Amino acid sequence: MTVQSRRQFLASAAGLVIGVALPLKGRAQSGAAAALGDGTLAEGAFAPNAFIRIAPDNTVTVLSKHIEFGQGPYTGLATLVAEELDADWSQIRAEAAPADDELYANLAFGLQGTGGSTAMANSWMQMRQAGAAARAMLVSAAAEEWGVDRATIQVEKGVVSDGTSSATFGELAEAAAGQSVPVEPAVKNPSEFTLIGTDRPKVDSRAKSDGTAQFTMDVYRDGMETVVVRRPSVIGATVASFDDSAAREVPGVVAVHRIPQGVAVYATSTAAALKGRAALEVEWDMSEAETRSSQEIFADFREMANGEAMEAERIGDAASAIDSAEIVHEAEFLFPFLAHAPMEPLDAVLEVRGGKAEIWMGAQFPTADKGAVTQVLGLEPENVTMNVMLAGGSFGRRAQPTAHIGVEVASIAKARGGDGAWKLVWTREDDLTGAYYRPITLHRMRGGIDADGNITGWENRVVNQSIVAGTPFDQGGLDRTSVEGAIEMPYDLPNLAVDWVKADLPVAPLWWRSVGHTHTAYATEVFLDELLEKAGKDPVQGRLDLLKDEAGRDRAVLERVAEMAGWDGTKVKGDRAYGVALHESFQTYVAEIVEVSDAGGYPKVHKVWAAVDCGVAINPNVIRAQIEGGIGYGLGTILHNALVLGEGGEVQQKNFDTYRMLRIHEMPQVEVAIIDSGADPTGVGEPGTPPIGPAVANAWRALTGQSPRELPFAQAGV
Structure with missing residues (x-):
């Protein structure tokens, strides 16, 4: 043939x-x-x-x-x-x-x-x-x-x-x-x-x-122009007016156009585009901007926590059980905005020729980005081709329900007009100030303990934005991504109340590696550890005693990690302390124990033991790598990371000098055990991240008596 x-x-x-x-x-x-x-x-x-x-x-x-x-x-x-x-x-x-x-x-x-x-x-x-x-x-x-x-x-x-x-x-x-x-x-x-x-x-x-692997930045098309966009430093601001006369004088700059996302500078090279952008003079309309600082937002969240809330889960009568308890314990946890900060910032290439368009980008929702380009350019779907490229990380950043990168690169082409090819480049500064963040969040918690050391009541009120609101994933009412991990916990708590207060901000919230579990695991596992401590119970055995299922997968990973770490109930041994956390996310069960010392008033994590049950282990090598990577990503975050809005709402962190990532010498030794399972496989890309924060916090409290309430640890004064 x-x-x-x-x-x-x-x-x-x-x-x-x-x-x-x-x-x-x-x-x-x-x-x-x-x-x-x-x-x-x-x-x-x-x-x-x-x-x-x-x-x-x-x-x-x-x-x-x-x-x-x-x-x-x-x-x-x-x-x-x-x-x-x-x-x-x-x-x-x-x-x-x-x-x-x-x-x-x-x-x-x-x-x-x-x-x-x-x-x-x-x-x-x-x-x-x-x-x-x-x-x-x-x-x-x-x-x-x-x-x-x-x-x-x-x-x-x-x-x-x-x-x-x-x-x-x-x-x-x-x-x-x-x-x-x-x-x-x-x-x-x-x-x-x-x-x-x-x-x-x-x-x-x-x-x-x-070096033969092709990423979006490796794509070059004939006559391609590189484009960068001037965006506001205050989230939600829009262009009121701009003067591009100086920008157009920069050698290599070929055009400047206003687009819905800001002011686009087109050039023959990335360097020329960046120089042209720096020469722009822009006046911003602040009428719809977020001008509060992070601390002002937290203050407003505290007030909101006192008001009406949406019921997420109810068991018994938590309020009465806590009010009549022998010991009442309260805590408030504050979680900052977080950027995803993948090593490859966002980018896209779009070529338009003869009524047809072709896109190259690391698209996590490729049909959504293709659809956005189709709509903005007014083309028929069959005339638009999407090439999904390898991408240098994401952690949720490329999963854009609004398809905003597809919209942006198409807007760039539309503003320029005619046929051509354009490469949209986001810099690290664009990425960190770009407003697509893990939502800023508050957890307000109360717990009760009776005279026998039993937990009699548990309350958790969560205040944050909805990630799914206004997206195809929005089903109205409760956003489960805001409370996942705080509801349907594996512990047998006789009286429990979990509520959610929806906050509206002009900041684009986006899922971040492990989504709601990134904050719910910390709040629930630290608070539980504190209750067990006040009840005089061992943190491992205390958790085992609370687990509902005698033969459950939660129990199996917790028992396995305790065995791996040689847990004997001693939380402090010399200058080292040990903390534990257990959390299920995305139907995968992970327990972690950490070994921590005090490095001049700051936690030094020496080793992490992790047990994971993700069903059938398709490739154990990949599973171990993902758990190790999730631990490193989560550890760097709880120790260092926060996107802070300063006075007037301006984002304070603009690059890795201020948005501090985990250094290689800070990465602990990690030992991973994969539970042998015949269950269908579940995910491993995210579940390693949630337990590391609370495990470190629990070890640090055992060592120093301090329990960080506002993350990162550096923010909490640790």
Whole structure:
């Protein structure tokens, strides 16, 4: 079959959509992005479904519907396919799937997107079935070609054989393309796994190490202009007027235009664009701006906490139980705005030619960004192409329900007019002052203890913005992301009341690594530890005694981490103290114990023991890396990070000199134990982060008697 005839075949073939289950009918060669770059396949290639492409050179490319920014979905999804395909790991490749909600929807969201630690959880059976279907078609092709019974054929490490004849996947690819697609392909019993559950090197590590991996900043188009945008230093301010005469005199600056996001400077280089932006004179309209300082916002939150609230969870009568308790304990926890600060700031490339547009960006919700460009430019969806690029981190920053980067780069193109290519670049200063933050939050808590040391009542009132309000995820009423982790706790508390007070600010709130759990874990696990201390109970055994489920996964990780750390109930040993925290997020259970010393009035974390139950461990190497990374990210945050609004609302932190990240010498030794589990896999990108803060706080209190109430520790005067 010639390339041209194959293209004609593909154009007429019915598409195969793999969702929760394989479709009832369909032919091969659908859906998968193709090597020729125009929606067709190279001669002799085999695309059994939307997720797999097998080339004549025997490489197997897995199309990932989830963006890769270091958390490992390329490797995890490829492992699922390779396992069921019985491929050799050396032949596996991975790349980003195109933007297509029908083919590549996150089954947890209903649209194409990455977030909430859902990549492996929603793809577990989908990708295995995709691999199993491809394997079945290769086997059928071999059986037909050799004239043997399918039952006599075995597949091992990328070789199909009946004991007499053998062929590689690449050799069978063209013949397999003509086979019927299995409707319900059988998948392996876990006892048959050879790849799942074993350490495998990441499929993208080599390219990232040798510089061949392509990020958005690596994309260059003919005649491309680099664009930076002047934005306000006070959140919510808008352009009243501007003078661009000096900016236009900067060599390399080719245009200056006002866009909804600010004033855009177009230039032949990044340096020229930045110099032009610095030369702009802008008057800002402050009428809708957030001019309060962070401390003024906290003061207002304290008042709001006294008012009406939305009920999040109720058990018994908490107020009466606390009021009549032998010991009443109260605490107020303050959490600052946080920036995500990924190492690669936001960027995007957009090219418009002849009524068609093509985008390159690290899009976490690619169809949303594609849709934004389509709408702003007034194009038909079929005339807009989205290329999902590798990205240098995210931590939630690229998951934009408002698609504001897609809107911004399209606004830049629209303002310039005509055909052309533009690269939008955000600097670190743009990123930190850009107002897409983890919401500033207050927790006000009360607890009661009886004469026998039992916790009789628990109250928690949370005040913050809704992250989902006004987005497609908004279902009205309670925003569970504001209270997740503070409700439905694993502890058996007879009387409990959790409430939420919704605050409205002109700051764009955005999910930050572990979303609500980033503050709820700290507030609940520190407060619980303090109650156990006042009751004279061991922090590990006290938690175990409170757990509802005698055989629960919470109990298993807590017992395992206590065993790992050699916990004997002694919280202080010489100059070292030990603290514990337990938290479930995104259906993954994590317990952590830390070893801390006092380094001149500041916590020095020497070691962290972590036990994690995330269901089936698809790739233990990736799981350990994500837990370690989550611990480092969370530790740096609770020790150093805050986006503070100063007098008049101006953001005080503008770069890493003031938004201090964890230094390499501050990273503790981390030991991770993965609980053996037969449960379906859950997420690991975020769950390692929530427990580290409270574990450190609990160890620090044991060592010094201080219990930081306002994060970061530096902010609390520690």
